[in-house]
Amino acid sequence: MVAESWYVALSAVLFSIGVVGVVVRRNPLVMFMSIELMLNAANLAFVAFGRRAGNADGQIAVFFVMAVAAAEVAVGLAIIVTVFRLRRRLSVDDLSLMRW
């Protein structure tokens, strides 16, 4: 049985890769996918800690994170599509203002 600390360490690495992805990429879709990567890393840590605690509460938390992530992706992609429709460009450097 692999110790939980290995899972949490993997989760930390994946989370850091997601942070770097959000900062270095210019495509908002790829930034969004990096955010999903970070959520996923946090989920992995939740499940690992839940097994350490010996109950299923961690898995319940992951279930709710997944539901919120589904709603977040739908709204976020709608926002990106709307911005693209108005601007015809898709680089976050052009989106420094929250109005147009």
Place this chain on the structure above:
Amino acid sequence: MTHAAFLVIAALAVASALGLVLRRNAIHGALFLVVNLGSVAALYLTLGAEFLAAVQVIVYAGAIMVLFVFAIMVLIPGKEETGLDPRRGWRLLALPVGALLALQLLLVVRAGVGPVAPAAAVPGGVEAVARLLFTRYLLPFELTSVLLLAAMVGVLLLARRRV
């Protein structure tokens, strides 16, 4: 045996995450993310969370990634990240900062998770999850449906054509 399996799946997860960040093409990034989500689902299986592994494959790798791929197809990707990056220096600064963040998190994990023996009985499986979901977490579970409904209405409002 289990250690070897964990290491293989973990290497796959890290490599696909790096592929998402490093590849320029957004559709390649989406496919790398599918691989990453699948390997995390395999890790859920090794942790004894079968229900979450199934939900991960169905909801994340299925529904959410289809939405992403659809948006990438609609938005004609690949043109926004060619050309010279006006803030290249600042963006490259993210690599050492990200490495520092990973180092700090790993140090916290090393310091925080001591060699405590894990709890004997691990009530994993669908039954324990369902029991908790419909007793102690019933109200949040019902509120989730309201959240999804609100998201649906919001998306319809955002995506309608303005006349």
